[in-house]
Amino acid sequence: MRIVQAVPVAFGVTVVVFLLVHLIPGNPAESILGAQATPARVAALSKQMGLDESLPQQYLHFLDNIAHGNLGQSYTYQTSVLSLVLQRVPVTLLLVLYSVVLMLIISVPLSAWAASRPGGARDHAVRVVPLVGLGMPQFWVGVMLLLVFAVGFKWFPVGGYGQTFSQHLWYLFLPALTLAISVSPVIIRSLRSSMLNVLESDYVATARSKGAGGWSLFSGHVLRNAVIPAVSIVGVNVGYLVGGTLVIEQVFAIPGLGSLLIGSIQARDFPSVQAVALFVAVFVVAVGVLTDIVYTLLDPRVDLTRRGDV
Amino acid sequence: MSINSGVNEALRVEDVTKQYGSRRNILRALDGVSLELQRGEILGLVGESGSGKSTLAKIIAGGTRQTSGRVLSDGSEIGIRRNAGEHRRIQMVFQDPYSSLNPRLTVRSTLAEVLRVHKIVPRDQIDKEVSRLMGLVGLDDSALDAYPGQFSGGQRQRIAIARALAVRPEVLVADEPVSALDVSVQATILDLFRSLRTELGLSVLFIAHNLAVVQHLVDRIAVMYLGRIVEVAPVQALFADPQHPYTKALIASVPRMRPVDLERAPAIEGEPPSPIHLPEGCRFNPRCAHAQSSCLDTDPALQPAGAPDHLAACLFAGALQPRSIAATKESA
Amino acid sequence: SGGASGGTSGTNADVGTPVQGGNLVVARAQDAKSMNNILTFDNTSIFTFEQMLQPLFTVTPDGKGTTPLLAKGYTISADKMTYTIQLKPGIKFSTGTEMTSADVKFSIDQDTKYASTGWGYINSSIKQVSAPSKYVVVVTLKHPWAPLIADLALFSNAVVPNNYGGKTMDAFYQAPVGTGPFKWGEWKRGQYLKLLANPNYWQKGYPHLQSVTFNVVPDSNTRKLQVQGGQADVDEYPDWSTFQSVGSPTVSATAFPSTELDYVAFNEAKKPFQDIHVRRAISAMIDRQAIVKAVLFNHGTAANSLLMPGVPFYQKSTPGIMKDAALAKSELAQSSVPNGFSTTLLIPSGDASKMTTAQIIQSDLKPYNINVTIKQLDPTANHNAQQNMQYEMGLSAWTMDIPDPDEWTSFAVDPAGGAKSAYTNYSSPTAIKLNREAEQTVDPTKRAALYNQLQDVTAHDAPLAYLYYAPFAYGVSKKVHRFEVTPLGNYPLADVWKSK
């Protein structure tokens, strides 16, 4: 069902990506060429970009090109955008996954801790303190973490990406942590309330009436049921995480999609901008579909064919 | 099928079906239901959970559209899209008094809104009319400016009834109006319905799951099973001489105030089948103690059994061994 | 060297014997864009390929003159129209093949060919290049042209193998080959670019380093922290605001003298800037010392002239307008807008220094009832707006690429130079004449006189309000020795070494 829905969404995404460049006032060719613009070059590029065609025609061309895996040439790097983007995708992907993992490591225990005494001091602390995190700009948090853990304690490198996989993990720790910190407040809040719901549910009472308690209760009855709603919350927030990478990659000098996007925007390298936007959007849509699948696997009540009308 | 001619009929439902779901999983919530409600009559509708009682109520009140069939009020068909006047004629009272009132509106504004929209009374008389309605349902004017949250369940149900009465309907459809109430208040609402019938001449379709309650209030009873009406009869006749095996089982299952023999096998075995995969033939056959081979391939229609106003949808209606209610009564 | 004062000049230079090997890590804000030396305009790319591609002549360390590099020397014909250049023998490309005059001719011709889109316009005075023998190149001119040797010292005239060694231009520049101390390593776009020591380098014993890695680190705080943490050796362009704090026990914050001039351009195509009094008035309102303090943290000097102190023929006594309330008042009174007006000041977005400068100017002009709105455009759009003359006032800067004032003066005062006089529409017959004469005068003294006059005329006409001369800021690890930045901004790495 979700996969069927994803098809029109994917088309919509291509329309938005297409319009993003074609809504720019003036002749894109001219602004792309910038310093090197001569009427002849502008004309040549306009033709190359198909700007002499009507907008729908251009869009069809654009779709056709995407279908053939042709996302154009990067104006700054003079290479195929696709190869450029594909180089960056794993980096950003790793960063996002990493931060999801860290986010879970942070928020699951904290929310469990808060939910175990709702209304208590620790609950208030866990609900309020992360709000402070919400008010701190990500780049600021990032630099502070660098200052303390990379420059101060020298536990981590100051930005960069490393060469080997274990190096990647080491280099990406602080940026992933920054991202995790920035989304954790949202996650903690919703995890806490879903844990509360579970803890107050009848089936937990049932489990208690069977003599379950402590860890066996938590692992056997609470966790899985609390994780189910959390999965969709995480899924929804992946978009936010990906958005966060734009800034974080700048701060930590990570060669991912985010820094490619910012660089390309500043250089008016529109094919790259389009390609990154396209990839990111497709990624987010894919995560949405994936979340639904995971949701189904976790929750026996959900039948993939019958969601949406619940 | 109906015996009475149309003159005294407040409402008539003809061969109504309702299907939910799509292509592969069609759920037949209602499967050819016909019913009529006389003027000033209280008709009880009982049946197992999921048998389609609420669905029928909503179709009659205009809350959902039927898949096929007709609903006639005063002999004229009311269309799928109802106008205000058609809405007025049939009003509905819901089961849960806690969610059937807008928590953000005072009682006065709840009532006044309906009066205003339907222009029941001139604007300057709205207050008076609101008081009259409150009196009708046995509430005090002092309650008018309170919010629903400040009332007990019984009071809320009265307010909900007052709202339904505000537009001066001819038919009231009440979907389990007392199920959510305590016994001690239940009786007051039942009384209210009875007096509304006598005072206003209202016709009421009263849905309930508690047979004891229905027995006290209604004139006739219709029993539903899996989207069909399986038996209709005046209340005494039905309880005294149920013709459909399901009705029999239902009656035998009612918990009594007097001790019974727990060792005796339950009146009915098994669970109702899924409304998506209806059994072939009579839809009660998998659970029926009297099922014969003919029950597996004939889907019986509702037809007179015994008395002319006693209809049952069983091939063997009238021919079954009476496992009479009287027997239980005597043993008590 | 010139007037760029402030920070320390030169690095922790010359102590000890050079250590061979090591990887120099340079943290830079942006990645290089392309290795194509004839089509690429951005400094980041230029400073990178200059490590591999060498021209015949190079700039002296003070940035004011040239000295032979791949050339052994040259002679000029009496009519000043023919230059005969001898090449050093035995120079090899990093591939091991020897460089000959054919390579030189190909390289210069190739540059000239791309005059319309690349740097080739610099060769516009050249009529023909010929290679009469293996080690001799002859350049014939269309007219006498004083800056020729300086032009030949430009990176776009660097020597590449004849015919790109049989490759296409694009393929060649994917992994360029030159005679420089370093050769192509690898490039992960947006992440790092790595160069390796050239084993065939013609200067024996060089380079000391085994490799150089240019890492892209967009955030200036991160760059700083990387050098301080030892993860990088050189911080390219630390912010002036934190420049002092870059210095630490392990890092020296260094300001190298430069040829940078920051200025306000007035668009004379828009009213009221065609009015000389308006331009002079505004020039007199701007508190340059304040800008030097707030933007450069006193690491630069207020600018008084069209030319920069690091450029030959800079005249220290040029009467450039400085903050002068009386002058501002009287000029404004004589102008077409004595009661002030509203205008906009265009700056590129994301440039903290220009933003600060703009705010100071805004506040300086306010008392004279000139209301300035600051308008930010992204760098490319900003550039376009200037080129298309769609701005009123704009903040810009210039840095020299060759050790000759002509590159800049032609751009700044000659509308025929293609840039509408630094996009101001300034068109003074006197200035144009002086500049043309200076171009064709080879005698240094006579040239100096012409340039002095030009500096005086432009100081009076105020087509630009000169703001300040800024040095180049670098944070350099104390482990790195002999790291020097020339006034043109490039940094040869052949003799740089890194202690353990």
Place this chain on the structure above:
Amino acid sequence: MSAVATLRRSRRGGQPASRRLRPWYENRSLVAGLIIVGIMVLLAVLAPLISPDNPLHQNLDQALQGPSGSHWLGTDKLGRDVLSRLLYGARVDLKIGFLAVLIPFVVGSVLGAIAGYYGGWVDIIIMRVVDVFYAFPLYLLVIALVFVMGSGERSIYLAIALVSWVSYCKIVRGEVIVARRQEYVQAARLGGLKNLRVLARHVGPNVVSQAITYAMSDIIMDIMVIVTLGYLGLGITPPTAEWGSMISDAQEFITTLWWMAVLPGVAVVITGLGLSLIGDGLGDLMSPERRR
């Protein structure tokens, strides 16, 4: 199947017979939030009266000073008084926060309500559009749009409005679908009320609380967007005193004069805290049946 039945009887006596409505002032989060935001608004309104200096007044001799008697919170790199800039910044940011939330709030809520109430094709179409916008991270679209439209306050409003209505749409739609099943809504419809009236009077007020709660955190998000745009050089045009540009200006001093970035950050945090407390409180207050 028996889900219907379950609902039927479980509510019996769920609440005590007459539940006293808790007055709003007994709601601790709400009161705390209102006090915090109230103080902020007050400071913003009174900024011209109480701030020690003109926020635009430059004094380069006094640049980059730490907190002192004459400048309680120090000065920025143009020697402007940080306290005054903070106070005036409150005006700009609160204004932007509220304005930037207003349009998407209204547009998103209306579309969400329509989608949720009418369902069917209307719903499908609106929700697919929402999905499309949802696929783009907020920052990505806002940054790209601001680039396309050029920086400046108006572009920022427009970009945020174009992007963030989807969240309201989703929230309100979900709530409306829940509310539509509520018997009081059905009762209103069966009472013959027009759809629009039912939406506006019976559905709207009961679903809007979630959207308002979200709006509170959205204001913070918007301020963060502005801060981030400032970091990328696309923020509010200088020299306007505004927290986001103050943070991004101070960005270069993070490692040295850290308080310059922290102070406006703290202002953002406090405002954020106040707004989320209000959000929490309103959530509690407006949905009495939803107990925490």
Place this chain on the structure above:
Amino acid sequence: MPTDTPSTPVLSVQHLSLGIRRSEGHWDPLVRDVSFEVPAGVRYGLVGESGSGKSMTLKAIAGLLPRGVEVMEGQAWLGGEDLLSMPAARRRQIMGPRLSMIFQEPMTALNPTMRVGAQIAEGPRRHLGLSKKAAMDLAVQMIARTGIPDPVRRARAFPHELSGGLRQRVMIAMALSCQPTLVLCDEPTTALDVTVQDQVLRLLATLCEDMGSALVFVTHDLAVISQTCSRLSVMYGGQIMEEGSVRDVYRAPLHPYTEALFESAPDFDDPARMLKPIPGLPPSLTHPLPGCAFAPRCRHAVEACTTSAKQLAPVAGGRLSACDRVHEIFEVNA
């Protein structure tokens, strides 16, 4: 058959009071001074209107009080141990083999993400020390005993795949899997259809009888009690109003509240009787009146009823009533 003599009841609740702690020393009482005893093997009913404190009493005994509600005083003795003051670890040992509970909503009382067989097996594994396999076999056996056809397949079902009746049978199987001496049921059939209710009630009674378990059965439905239990307490406003055997109480109530309750409830076998609603509103638990909780609605109430607190006291023939005027109002025959 039960081994305990009638003098040592399975469960003895003594002076149980529950409340919500508002501030130090100040309580909003929900249940006040409730005492009753459940003899071994007996099915004991607890009946009363909504909000009368039935569920709270039961939850206190099971140690499952919701957050905020606390035991103010009292004991609940189960075989010589006080359930209310027992440490959590000991309680966990007891829950299941000695004491178990069946809830009202079979839908929500089962873990939606766990197969029902595993849920049933959980208790035996924990308490009887069975292996996973053995516990599973026992679970299937229990399912079979509740009369569910095809128990092996059903054991692998998730709760949502079963109908309400089947789910409640699973709950019963779960509660009885360790042969507890006492089973607490909170309205186990309220959510079910009459026909299914009938089946489930019979099953519950039969199984308890087979296993010798005593039962405390909470409901608001007088008829259900009469079909299931032999003794009962009638609760109102957090207090017990009347206690006695079902047969006695149903024949002749000894408290005005019980009487009124019977008068308002429809009796299927006596349709002709008029129903008499109880006037007024249920009592406010947070602001209890000094006298008899039922006094404001009681048609026999006199001045004295509203002033002094009433105690549940023996009347005659093992029956107890909390009405001071019981002898004046009712014909008490021993």
